[in-house]
Amino acid sequence: MRNIEALKTRYMQDGLRTRLGGLASNLARIATCSSGPDDWEAVQSMLEESKFFIEWAAPEAPLSVQAHLVRLQIELALWHRIWPELHTAPEKREKLAQLARSESACILALRE
Numbered sequence: 001m002r003n004i005e006a007l008k009t010r011y012m013q014d015g016l017r018t019r020l021g022g023l024a025s026n027l028a029r030i031a032t033c034s035s036g037p038d039d040w041e042a043v044q045s046m047l048e049e050s051k052f053f054i055e056w057a058a059p060e061a062p063l064s065v066q067a068h069l070v071r072l073q074i075e076l077a078l079w080h081r082i083w084p085e086l087h088t089a090p091e092k093r094e095k096l097a098q099l100a101r102s103e104s105a106c107i108l109a110l111r112e
Helices: 004-011 016-033 037-060 063-086 090-110
Strands: none
Touching: 004 037, 016 037, 016 090, 037 063, 063 090
């Protein structure tokens, strides 16, 4: 993971809509990278980064968006915790990819 303070400083320079777009982009990258076992460390890093993106974006979001983000953050935390053991299982990688794709689309819709 990159320097977290530098990442936060850069992330917080944008407005909420752009920050949510960044989260959606990260989720889309997770979906793409989780298709193969070779990128498991990149997926792990993006899961962690996405949890931070949620933490930093949620306080400024409307309450309904906050609730969705909190549920997503919990889901990502669970995946982040078990990913090192599951990344070799194709069905688990696909399940994470489906979740990430779905949530990416949902976050894009929420930011409207």
